[in-house]
Amino acid sequence: MSLLRSLWRSMETINTTTLQNASTTDDCNMHCRMILITLYSVVLLGGTTGTIIMSRMMVKRHSQSIIATIVFNIIVLHCILLASLPFRLSYYVSVSWKFGPFTCRVVSSVIYGHMYLTFVFYTAIIIVRLLIYFKKLQMQQLQKYHAVVLSIVIWMVGSLIFLPVFFLQYGTDPSYSKQRCFEFHRDLERDEFITMNYCMIVVMITTVVTLFLLQMAVIIQLTMALWPDMWAHQEFRAQIKSCFFLLVIVVCFIPHHAFRVHFIQRWKDNSKLVLYNEVCIALTTVCCLDMLCFISGVTH
Known part of the structure; x- marks a missing residue:
């Protein structure tokens, strides 16, 4: 709490001239920035703690299962994201980007x-x-x-898809201010970015709905077969753990994609949507706290 109070005082003493020179459409007001700073601070602290403790646990257990290997990949992804959060916090506290346009694009694409x-x-x-x-x-x-092999394929396919988009096209419009960052919504005026966004929205929501229906059918079937001692069976507990991953996706990722549909269509008419979109993007980083849940589960 003392850290948040210090951040609040720093924000109140920010040079008002900088705020006045910012674009009215793109300006993130005090309330919005406080939400973003709080979210990113919690994620940075909790995520770092979780990934460090979980990494040590995995090293001690020497697990070589496919699930453990996938979890290790998730830890690596979390570490990359967590390393980018101090840049975001610095920007929202000072309301000025000081690290150059390329770094801005890199940090923006990481999320x-x-x-x-x-x-x-x-x-x-x-x-x-x-x-x-x-x-x-x-x-x-x-x-x-x-x-x-599965991990290498996922990383390679992801790199081939995202690197050309984010490093060759995303945020390259010369009209973007070098003192501002994470405000590349004008790219949505381009048809290829609109199409890409809609495709990702459809793929994610369709995948989640399909997996949710399958998962519920499996859990109901196991409950009927194993009642009343289903919690004593590892197979049942494994399927319940899968529900946790679906819950993280629904809580952290789906709000951003659901809001994105409205944002793509209306951001030109309502400047506040830019602020709401930033909060939805920040919410996706909360999934970094999943390792804290894993730790409590392993301990239990």
Whole structure:
């Protein structure tokens, strides 16, 4: 709390001339910035604590399962995102970007890359467990190299998709101010970016709905078969853990994509939507707190 009070005092003493020179459409007011600073501070503190403790636990346990390997990939993604958060906090506290336009594009793209790659790895865990349940996959058949190959493929495909988009096109409009950052919404005037956004929205929501229906069917089936001692069975607990990943996706990722549909259509008519969009993007980083939940589960 003392840290948040200090940040609040720093924000109140910001040079008002800087605020007046900012674009009215793009300006993030005090209330919006306080929400963003609070969110990113909590994620930075909790996420860093969770990833460090979880990493140490995994090293001690020497687990070589496919699930453990996927979780390790998620930890790496979280570390990359957490390393970018101090840049975001610095910007929202000072209301001025001091690290150059290229760094701005990199930091801005990291949050999207993290969101989509984390979503893919979450989905991979859920699908692997469903395949095992439906006897389409035997746990004994899965070797560590299967998980390594899967991880390499996901990273390569993700890089081939996101790197050309974010580093060659995203945020390259010369009209963007060098003193402002994370405000590349004018790219949505380009048809290719609109199409890409709609495709990602459809893919994510369709995937979540499909997996949710399958997961609920499996859990109901297991509950009926194992009642009343279902919690004593590892298979039931594994499927419940898969629900946790779906819950993280729904809470952290779906609000951004649901709001994105409205934002793409209306951002020109309502400048406040830019602020709401930034808050929705910040919400996606809360998934970094998942490691704290894993730690409590492992301890229990």
